[in-house]
Amino acid sequence: MTNPAGSFIWYELMTPDPEGAARFYGAVVGWTIAAHSDPGAPGGVDYRMIVRTGGGHAGGVLTLSADMIAGGARPGWLGYLYTPDVDAAIAAITADGGAVHMPAKDLPVGRMAMVADPQGAVFYVMAPIPPAGADNAAADAFSVTEAQHVRWNELATSDPDAAIAFYRKHFGWGQEGALDMGELGQYRFLQHGGDMIGAAMPLMEGIPAPTWTFYIGVDDIDRARGAVAANGGTITNEPMEIPGGEFAMNAIDPQGAVIGFVGPRKS
Template identity: 80%
Template sequence: MPSNFIWYELMTPDPAGAASFYGAVVGWTIAATRDPSAGDVDYRMIGRSDGGNAGGVLALGADMLAGGARPGWLGYLEVADVDAAIDAIKADGGAVHMPATDLPVGRIAMIGDPQGAHFYIMDPVPPPGSEGMESDVFSVTEAQHVRWNELATSDPDAAIAFYKKHFGWGQEGEMDMGPLGAYRFLQRGEVMIGAVMPLMEGYPVPVWNFYIGVDDIDRAHAAVTANGGTITSEPMEIPGGEYAMNAIDPQGAPVGFVGPRK
């Protein structure tokens, strides 16, 4: 079975500030206090209006920032065997940035693909009563879920080959971006989950970008600027008639938003 994005994590030095921003822009509720099951780490859940979780927030402490951590979003890809995946990824030129670690929610590791884009791999432990159910943090259509996963990379051909081999994805179809190159679509089975694009000016390193669903792109645009964020790419119409835009949240994490214009 092809791997799925099963979790998204915001790394930020100011969880309360992030809660205010994403609450206004997306409608999420980020917990005011750390999750007690996370031990010594300040980790908080992101709640959706429907009662589900959209992901988590990791507070970046002074030691993490001193060690080079920066605000940003990371995705988690499900694998059946974290250790076997690490070995295979390292053999193909990937890197391990956090070794395999057991948590109450599963076994995880932070990986860098051969071009340098970071993500987690995870063999999750399902919550009681949800065995066999798929994570719903990603949705093609729904607001308050991540709706699109976009990889900007220095070598699209190599990156596509890597993710096809290790995570079972497909790559069919593309959109011509003129001098910027091809925007090449990724599929998990029959579901289009995102795309791979060439690294452009302004992207210092390869990176996964995530587009969060909003109910109204113009309302979200106004909320970004009113709540301390910065728009880096104005709303642009995408296939299907909705609009996507890019921003930087008040704490410095790049983020995308996608939704209808009402």
């Protein structure tokens, strides 16, 4: 894999209703979510691929079973960070106050584990196995500019200074520049691999615990806003202009997963 270590390489939607999610994200983003579980998924797990209009995978959908929900799983999005050594990453993360939510396991696509940073924001670490004959492949679920990819990764955390230091140490991220939000604190930009990949900010009212929010690229923010409302979603923050002239908004999908969208205003 040619992505640098510490890159976001995959995104996963956890939902109890993959068919409903397919209708929603198809209308809002243009994705196709497979009608059936991927043949390579572990036995008993319903895991479906998200496919972009032009081809390629945008991520995956994990169907939450009744047992998963009884065990505390809830609808939401999680990101995967690339590490060449999952076990070493787990040891380092836990030594610095992080936690393991799902122990490391091997799947046909690679070795992975679900962890949390010291403030409690959850993510996966993964050492992927490239497809046969594609050892130099690069994961492209994240793109700074392209629609139907995740374009921005936003961390809301109880301790931005400590969180930034954690991701800097373990994943090689940088932090330069910020927007002053007044009494709400600083919106601090994060860099990795030469790109601005997202930001870290303090927890705000309505966000009960540290968490990642991902912003999916759309072709037209106003069209996407209409599609969210028309397909059972809830707008939590109306489109607002961001640096560079595009617009971002926040929503909750019909199954309860928090998500963001970003793109141009064409009308």
